[in-house]
Amino acid sequence: MKNNLRVERAILNITQGDLAKKVGVSRQTINAIELGKYNLSTILALKISKVCNKNVNDIFELEETD
Amino acid sequence: MKSPFLLPHQFRLVGIVLLVLFVVFFILIQFEINFRSIFDDIPVFAIWNNGILGGGDKEFFYLTHENLEFEIISTLAIIGLLFVAFSKQKNEDEFVMKIRLDALLWATYFHYIILLVSLFTVYGLGFMHVLIANMFALLVIFILRFYYLLFLNLNTLHNEE
Numbered sequence: 001m002k003n004n005l006r007v008e009r010a011i012l013n014i015t016q017g018d019l020a021k022k023v024g025v026s027r028q029t030i031n032a033i034e035l036g037k038y039n040l041s042t043i044l045a046l047k048i049s050k051v052c053n054k055n056v057n058d059i060f061e062l063e064e065t066d
Numbered sequence: 067m068k069s070p071f072l073l074p075h076q077f078r079l080v081g082i083v084l085l086v087l088f089v090v091f092f093i094l095i096q097f098e099i100n101f102r103s104i105f106d107d108i109p110v111f112a113i114w115n116n117g118i119l120g121g122g123d124k125e126f127f128y129l130t131h132e133n134l135e136f137e138i139i140s141t142l143a144i145i146g147l148l149f150v151a152f153s154k155q156k157n158e159d160e161f162v163m164k165i166r167l168d169a170l171l172w173a174t175y176f177h178y179i180i181l182l183v184s185l186f187t188v189y190g191l192g193f194m195h196v197l198i199a200n201m202f203a204l205l206v207i208f209i210l211r212f213y214y215l216l217f218l219n220l221n222t223l224h225n226e227e
Contacts, residue, residue: 025161026157028161038161
């Protein structure tokens, strides 16, 4: 799964820590998601999309290997 | 991901205290300072008592008196390890939970590989030591693996912009 969370964060101008606090996870978790090391849960994806004010599909995208 | 089976974070400290107590007892016993007199002759209900170490005419379901040194000290270790292994991290979230479950699976495989190897390489009374170590080994391996994986993920913090 690909994501452009880093870009979305830049648009909102918030740090990993800020986003983490808003969605109730640790900064390491946001970092791992951005690096593609962790496939987040649907609930967390929905929370992040709410903060970014976008659809989940606009932030997270399936890859060929998925 | 919320798990109802994890203990509150504070239990980790309690677990560490219990493990320190266990280590102190264990070291003292290695130096021939034992605590058998303190834990001697305690009434217990035996479901089964068998073999060369077990005495008496009865074998199943009876009240007896036993020396509980081994039992008490083992309990310190087991409860301590459980508390350390399964108390919540300060920053417990779904990512930590995934790391936790990955570590548990890894530890279970590793534990049984070690046991299989010992089965065919350790014989006689030595194997009884392996079995005693087995009482604690799975949790010890899990804790080491879990904290190692957490450490690896903490190390990626510098990617913060």
